Amino acid sequence: MSVYITTEPANRIVDGITPDWIHPHLIQSTDPIKGRQFRVSGPIPKGACLLVDRPYAIIPVDENPDNLICSYPACNRPARNPERNPCPNACLPDVIWCSSTCRVADQVRHGFECTWLKRYAGPIRSKWSEYDFGMLWVIVRLLAMRHSQLHKLSAASGDASVQQLKHGWEGIDSLCGSSDTWSHDKVRLWSTLVKKYLQSSSAFPHDMGIDRVLHLICQEEANSFGLYPRETGHFPVPKPPVDRGEQYAAAVYPTAAIANHSCSPNIIHKADEKGRMVFTASRDIFPGEECCISYFDLTQYNDLKSRRDHLRKSFLFVCQCQRCVSEEPVEEETEWDALPMMESL
Ligand SMILES: [Zn+2]
Numbered sequence: 001m002s003v004y005i006t007t008e009p010a011n012r013i014v015d016g017i018t019p020d021w022i023h024p025h026l027i028q029s030t031d032p033i034k035g036r037q038f039r040v041s042g043p044i045p046k047g048a049c050l051l052v053d054r055p056y057a058i059i060p061v062d063e064n065p066d067n068l069i070c071s072y073p074a075c076n077r078p079a080r081n082p083e084r085n086p087c088p089n090a091c092l093p094d095v096i097w098c099s100s101t102c103r104v105a106d107q108v109r110h111g112f113e114c115t116w117l118k119r120y121a122g123p124i125r126s127k128w129s130e131y132d133f134g135m136l137w138v139i140v141r142l143l144a145m146r147h148s149q150l151h152k153l154s155a156a157s158g159d160a161s162v163q164q165l166k167h168g169w170e171g172i173d174s175l176c177g178s179s180d181t182w183s184h185d186k187v188r189l190w191s192t193l194v195k196k197y198l199q200s201s202s203a204f205p206h207d208m209g210i211d212r213v214l215h216l217i218c219q220e221e222a223n224s225f226g227l228y229p230r231e232t233g234h235f236p237v238p239k240p241p242v243d244r245g246e247q248y249a250a251a252v253y254p255t256a257a258i259a260n261h262s263c264s265p266n267i268i269h270k271a272d273e274k275g276r277m278v279f280t281a282s283r284d285i286f287p288g289e290e291c292c293i294s295y296f297d298l299t300q301y302n303d304l305k306s307r308r309d310h311l312r313k314s315f316l317f318v319c320q321c322q323r324c325v326s327e328e329p330v331e332e333e334t335e336w337d338a339l340p341m342m343e344s345l
């Protein structure tokens with residue numbers, strides 16, 4: 001049994017956060033090398049749902065209008081119906097609501113991002129890249145969500161609902177990732193983008209300094225999820241292999257971000273129709289075992305070298321999962337042994 005199992009109540013994995021569903025046996029613990037991780041305190045049968053986590057910020061990344069999602073965080077459903085509503089201020093075609101009800105309910109949150117989108121989306125997309133735009137928009141939506149929660153908080157008359165309204169930001173605050181996680185080139189680029197586009201101004205007022213916003217990018221880049229139409233992480237890879245499909249959104253989840261990677265994961269993950277990240281046990285899991293997801297599509301990288309190459313480039317760590325270690329060639333020292341072990345996500 002692991003000595004790292006905590007005694008925290010399972011439904012309060014991070015203070016102030018309650019995901020929509022968390023299995024009573026799923027707990028957060030800390031590993032001296034990997035940092036935060038999920039473990040189970042009791043047996044979990046294959047097929048059990050372990051976690052349903054609402055996104056704190058989500059953006060569509062697919063230009064196909066059929067794949068746009070409702071911008072209202074309490075909804076986030078696909079918005080392909082004829083009643084869907086665009087923004088009256090025409091800030092961005094990607095911003096859509098599935099109904100006028102959702103649009104009206106989302107006024108405070110969207111109001112925070114609307115002027116920013118109208119002013120900067122075009123210039124950022126043409127001067128930088130679609131990726132950079134998506135990254136900055138996720139940051140703006142993180143701040144917009146926090147803004148709308150603080151707004152509701154000040155409107156609420158101090159009661160039990162206050163705790164509910166705080167959902168999530170503590171989880172965003174505690175995400176791993178810092179400027180030390182990333183290369184100097186990347187941090188320099190992000191620093192430029194923050195100064196140019198994310199500083200507090202009359203059009204984009206917020207209470208965070210440049211350094212805190214830069215830190216938020218370092219956290220977001222280490223923790224965001226892609227959303228795909230099919231599951232990620234089936235292992236062994238089915239034959240013939242079925243990939244997870246084209247990415248349609250990107251999101252940050254306060255609790256799901258705790259999961260570490262394995263190339264032979266015991267959890268599959270996929271977002272549901274409301275954009276919530278769902279973790280499902282892909283085999284029986286025994287008490288004390290760590291619960292891992294796969295950070296990439298296992299059908300795309302098969303052999304040890306391609307998996308470790310991909311993880312090192314995209315996630316900056318050398319994978320030491322059971323599968324990778326078991327596939328290492330015996331005796332001869334590999335080039336990986338010479339690299340320092342990096343903390344995983
Ligand atoms: Zn909606």
Ligand SMILES: [Zn+2]
Binds near residue numbers: 089091092095110115
């Ligand atoms: Zn707008």
Ligand SMILES: [Zn+2]
Binds near residue numbers: 264319321323
């Ligand atoms: Zn691995």
